[in-house]
Amino acid sequence: MGHWWVRNIVEPGKLPLLLALLSFVLSFLVTRVITRLIRAGRGPFKNITPGGLHVHHVVPGVVLVIIGGFGAVGSGGHSFGAGLSAVLFGLGAGLVLDEFALILHLDDVYWSEQGRKSVEVVVLTAAVVALVLGGFLPFGVNELSPGERHSRGLVVMNTATNFFLALVALWKGKPRTAVFGTVIPFVALIGAVRLARPGSPYAKRFYAHRPRARAKAGLRAFHHDRRWARPRRRFENFISGLSDPERERGRDRDRDRQKSGGGSGPGHGCG
Numbered sequence: 110m111g112h113w114w115v116r117n118i119v120e121p122g123k124l125p126l127l128l129a130l131l132s133f134v135l136s137f138l139v140t141r142v143i144t145r146l147i148r149a150g151r152g153p154f155k156n157i158t159p160g161g162l163h164v165h166h167v168v169p170g171v172v173l174v175i176i177g178g179f180g181a182v183g184s185g186g187h188s189f190g191a192g193l194s195a196v197l198f199g200l201g202a203g204l205v206l207d208e209f210a211l212i213l214h215l216d217d218v219y220w221s222e223q224g225r226k227s228v229e230v231v232v233l234t235a236a237v238v239a240l241v242l243g244g245f246l247p248f249g250v251n252e253l254s255p256g257e258r259h260s261r262g263l264v265v266m267n268t269a270t271n272f273f274l275a276l277v278a279l280w281k282g283k284p285r286t287a288v289f290g291t292v293i294p295f296v297a298l299i300g301a302v303r304l305a306r307p308g309s310p311y312a313k314r315f316y317a318h319r320p321r322a323r324a325k326a327g328l329r330a331f332h333h334d335r336r337w338a339r340p341r342r343r344f345e346n347f348i349s350g351l352s353d354p355e356r357e358r359g360r361d362r363d364r365d366r367q368k369s370g371g372g373s374g375p376g377h378g379c380g
Contacts, residue, residue: 136203282309
């Protein structure tokens with residue numbers, strides 16, 4: 110294990126990248142926990158509002174990204190400064206991308222439906238960085254043996270093929286399959302060979318004059334969404350802290366009935 114660590118992480122200079130990835134994921138998870146506690150009114154955490162101005166955590170995130178980025182550029186790849194800069198950069202990137210939807214919409218949509226984009230971007234970023242980190246590219250490694258060259262060549266070839274299949278899956282309108290396909294073998298292959306989703310660039314180009322393929326793709330997308338939409342939304346709600354809109358609407362209706370004196374139980378509300 111120690112030999113693998115030196116040959117694949119230390120010698121190629123990937124330790125700062127690993128530190129940045131770990132700090133990035135940790136920053137996102139800790140930020141989500143704190144924001145959910147603030148929203149629930151639990152714990153000692155409060156919003157930062159100097160002079161009545163709500164300072165979003167994207168602001169310190171940008172500061173950390175700038176410090177970490179310039180620090181990484183000005184330090185050596187194997188120095189302590191490079192590792193520290195990588196940690197600062199990862200922490201800042203986690204804070205910034207956690208509010209990606211706010212930057213995109215220029216509005217505070219953190220707890221709205223549009224806020225899901227932040228979670229998707231964070232997962233995509235972590236997957237791509239993990240792909241680069243796990244590529245085991247030989248740059249920076251000294252005196253590779255023939256066996257190591259062969260194994261690394263196979264890894265690079267498999268990674269390139271998998272990434273190409275992920276691009277095809279993305280072309281077919283399957284962004285989640287493409288994201289996970291970049292790091293998990295065969296997932297991208299499944300997304301690339303199956304029918305494209307209606308409205309995707311691939312479907313618009315190749316299904317325009319194929320009504321049977323277009324109808325089959327629409328039917329398959331309908332059954333897929335009906336089967337997986339609810340579990341996916343529950344997972345996204347668990348990660349992001351967003352509430353289920355249907356459940357919230359049901360609670361609002363119950364509150365309206367109670368305010369009007371109708372009650373929410375059976376046999377009530379008939380007046």
